[in-house]
Each structure stands twice: as structure tokens, then as C-alpha cells.
Amino acid sequence: MMANYELNAKGLLCPMPVIKVQQKIQQLTKGDILTVYCTDPGTQHDLPAWCRVHGHTLLTLQQEQNEIKISLRVE
Amino acid sequence: MTTIQRKAVALISGGLDSMLATKVIQEQGIHVEGINFYTGFCVEGHTHAIRKHDADKVKRNNALWVAEQLGIKLHIIDIIEEYKNVVLNPKHGYGQFLNPCLDCKIFMVKKAKEWVDEQGFDFIITGEVIGQRPKSQRKVTMPIIASQSGAEDRLLRPLCAKNLPITLPEREGWVKRELLYDFSGRSRTPQISMAKNFGLNDFAQPAGGCCFLTNEHYSKKLSDLWQAKGKRDYEFDDIMLLKIGRHLRPKPNFKLIIGREEGENLFLEGYRKQFTHLKVISHMSPLVLLDGEPSAQDIELAAQITARYSQGKDSERVEVQITTQSGVSWVMPVVPLAVSEIPQTWYI
Numbered sequence: 458m459m460a461n462y463e464l465n466a467k468g469l470l471c472p473m474p475v476i477k478v479q480q481k482i483q484q485l486t487k488g489d490i491l492t493v494y495c496t497d498p499g500t501q502h503d504l505p506a507w508c509r510v511h512g513h514t515l516l517t518l519q520q521e522q523n524e525i526k527i528s529l530r531v532e
Numbered sequence: 533m534t535t536i537q538r539k540a541v542a543l544i545s546g547g548l549d550s551m552l553a554t555k556v557i558q559e560q561g562i563h564v565e566g567i568n569f570y571t572g573f574c575v576e577g578h579t580h581a582i583r584k585h586d587a588d589k590v591k592r593n594n595a596l597w598v599a600e601q602l603g604i605k606l607h608i609i610d611i612i613e614e615y616k617n618v619v620l621n622p623k624h625g626y627g628q629f630l631n632p633c634l635d636c637k638i639f640m641v642k643k644a645k646e647w648v649d650e651q652g653f654d655f656i657i658t659g660e661v662i663g664q665r666p667k668s669q670r671k672v673t674m675p676i677i678a679s680q681s682g683a684e685d686r687l688l689r690p691l692c693a694k695n696l697p698i699t700l701p702e703r704e705g706w707v708k709r710e711l712l713y714d715f716s717g718r719s720r721t722p723q724i725s726m727a728k729n730f731g732l733n734d735f736a737q738p739a740g741g742c743c744f745l746t747n748e749h750y751s752k753k754l755s756d757l758w759q760a761k762g763k764r765d766y767e768f769d770d771i772m773l774l775k776i777g778r779h780l781r782p783k784p785n786f787k788l789i790i791g792r793e794e795g796e797n798l799f800l801e802g803y804r805k806q807f808t809h810l811k812v813i814s815h816m817s818p819l820v821l822l823d824g825e826p827s828a829q830d831i832e833l834a835a836q837i838t839a840r841y842s843q844g845k846d847s848e849r850v851e852v853q854i855t856t857q858s859g860v861s862w863v864m865p866v867v868p869l870a871v872s873e874i875p876q877t878w879y880i
């Protein structure tokens with residue numbers, strides 16, 4: 458069963474959000490959706506790059522003022 | 533007969549050498565994945581992320597970029613806590629500044645060896661080149677790293693392997709020694725031309741090492757921190773804050789961290805609950821964190837310094853708001869210090 462998860466990475470600077478996502482994904486299974494909330498603008502580049510490198514699917518990337526919301530599907 | 537797919541892990545720094553070393557081994561049909569260790573001192577990311585005036589620069593993580601170019605997985609591993617012992621007690625001492633490069637290399641290869649054992653990989657590769665770095669990459673340090681990390685002959689340096697004793701992957705025929713290299717010395721020419729042959733460009737060429745510990749000014753601030761603490765120790769927040777702002781120590785018992793621009797001020801705001809902080813409210817002002825145990829007189833001096841860095845620096849009087857960690861806040865009218873009243877020795 459696919460499930461939705463959230464991760465708060467606000468206030469963390471790169472590469473910590475990537476490390477947190479990597480750790481979280483180890484506990485998830487294929488098809489799960491993870492939504493990450495960040496504030497470091499670097500995550501807009503790093504998290505999509507990390508997804509490409511590991512073969513996960515980036516679903517959405519939204520930026521509103523100082524907050525970035527990134528959703529990805531575990532593959 | 534089926535051949536076993538051999539697997540190697542590469543220490544990926546984000547620079548050119550580890551990228552080339554990986555490529556050389558991939559070309560020999562080995563499955564490679566990358567590891568990048570995050571020590572807290574890495575130059576990667578932070579300063580660009582914090583400073584607004586760098587905002588236009590590409591904020592890519594070079595290690596991830598390299599992995600993507602090579603088509604390999606990259607595992608970024610947090611070693612912040614364990615790495616403290618490397619920085620605080622380096623068995624082989626420091627380099628030019630507070631960079632414990634040799635101990636750092638040994639530690640990273642040791643961590644990679646643990647990873648290899650857990651994941652069922654066969655060997656480790658690094659982009660080291662004999663003679664490339666004066667302290668950590670010398671002919672004599674190569675076997676020290678191999679033995680003290682416990683990696684022994686499972687550690688292969690593809691770019692200079694021909695100048696080193698044969699390793700397990702070569703002996704077993706997993707990789708062909710004749711297709712490895714014999715680079716040595718400080719010249720970058722062979723690497724640049726190899727990159728060209730592989731069609732790799734736009735790679736990062738970090739000047740002066742991969743971490744802040746090779747930076748003279750940063751090392752000075754770290755020494756000052758140890759002196760002020762009365763012991764050699766640090767927390768993650770300490771080492772992050774050393775990367776940000778202007779640091780002034782007017783007296784041994786306190787120092788000020790002054791934001792230099794909007795991005796830094798924003799970053800420092802995140803620490804308001806951990807530090808007494810000051811800001812001029814009558815004029816545009818940086819955010820200033822006060823670290824230490826100040827007396828009432830010290831707070832007044834801190835307010836005058838804050839005023840000096842505000843747009844009210846030439847005014848006769850400015851109003852500075854002071855807020856303690858517990859949230860108690862008051863406004864103090866002060867005369868800004870003149871530039872000549874701030875001795876150079878206060879700057880860390």
C-alpha cells in the first residue's frame with residue numbers, strides 16, 4: 458500500500474536536507490510519496506539532482522516566499 | 533562460466549580527481565557507487581545558500597553533479613559527530629592551518645571500508661595523486677592511509693596506481709593495471725587532458741582544498757572559539773556560525789557576530805533564541821549575535837559596535853534594541869563607535 462509521508466527540513470542547510478531525505482527514504486517503499494519542506498534555496502537544485510541520481514521521481518517543486526515544498530515518489 | 537559483477541565505492545569530493553578516478557574504473561566494467569562525507573566543514577553549499585550576493589551563482593552540490601555526470605548513485609553521509617575527534621585530536625597533526633588532512637583521509641577511507649563491508653562491495657577508490665597535496669598526498673602517506681584505515685589492498689587509486697604497489701582488484705584481475713595511470717606531482721595538466729578525452733567539462737576546481745579547515749581566517753576563528761571555551765571542542769552550530777558574518781572579540785568574555793548582508797542576517801535570525809542579540813531600530817541595521825557572558829558595560833559596548841555597523845553610524849545617537857535569549861528586551865540609546873575606536877585586534 459502506497460502511503461504519504463512528510464519531512465520537515467526547514468532551517469537546515471544543504472546538504473543536510475538531502476541527508477535527511479536519504480535517511481527517510483530508506484524506511485519507505487516503492488510508490489510512497491514523500492513531501493519535504495525546506496528553506497535553503499539550494500534544495501531546489503540538490504533534491505531534484507539527488508532524485509535523478511537515485512532514480513526516484515520528482516513530482517512537484519513549489520516555492521512560496523522563503524519556503525520550498527518538494528514532493529517525490531520513491532521508485 | 534558466469535563472471536561476478538565487481539563493485540567499488542568511490543570517495544566523491546565533487547572535484548575533478550575523484551570524478552576521473554571513478555570514470556577510469558567504470559570504463560573497466562566495474563559497478564561504481566559514490567560516497568560523499570559531510571563533516572560540517574565542507575565548503576559545499578552553505579556560503580552560497582546563505583549569502584544573498586552569491587544567489588546568482590549556480591547553487592549546485594558538486595558531488596551530486598559529478599554523480600549525475602558519471603551516472604552513479606551517490607550516498608551523502610553525515611559524519612559530523614564522529615569527525616570531531618579527527619579535528620580535535622589528529623594523530624598526524626595539522627596541515628598549514630587547522631586542516632587535519634592525513635587523519636581526515638584515513639578516517640574517510642575507514643568509513644568507506646565499513647560501508648563496503650556492509651553493502652557487499654569489493655573495493656574502494658579515491659582520486660588521490662602522489663604529490664598533489666603537500667601533506668596528505670605524498671608517496672609515504674599512501675600506505676599509511678591504506679593500512680591505518682584498515683582498507684589495506686582494497687584501496688585503489690586509479691590515477692596513480694602504477695606508482696604504487698599492486699592492490700587486490702589488480703591482482704585478482706577485476707581491473708587491468710595497464711589501464712590505470714601514473715600521475716604524480718602538482719601539475720593539473722594530465723587531469724585536464726583526461727577530462728577532455730572523457731568529454732567531461734564544467735567540473736568544479738576548488739581552490740585550496742575541499743573544506744573550511746584549509747582556510748586561514750576560518751582556522752583563526754576556530755582557534756579563538758577553543759580559547760574562549762577554555763577547551764578544544766565544538767558543536768555543529770559553532771562551526772556553522774564561524775562561516776557567517778564578521779566576528780569581533782572586544783573582550784575575552786564575549787564576541788559579536790555581525791551579519792554582513794541580508795542573507796547572513798536572515799541566517800543569524802535563526803539563532804535569536806540561543807543568543808542575546810542586538811539591532812539598531814532607528815536606522816537600517818545588521819543583526820548582531822552576542823556570544824559569551826557580558827557585563828552591563830559590555831552590553832553597552834556591544835550596542836555601540838552594533839551602531840557602528842548600522843546606517844546610523846554617523847549619527848550622534850542611535851537606538852539599539854537588545855534582546856536576551858529568554859526574550860527580555862529593552863532599547864538603549866548609544867553613540868556609535870567611530871571606526872578609529874575599533875582596534876584591528878578585535879577582528880577575529
Ligand code: SF4
Pocket residue numbers: 631632633634636637668741742743744745746
Ligand atoms: S581539506 Fe578538509 S576535507 Fe579535505 S582532506 Fe583536508 S581536512 Fe579533509
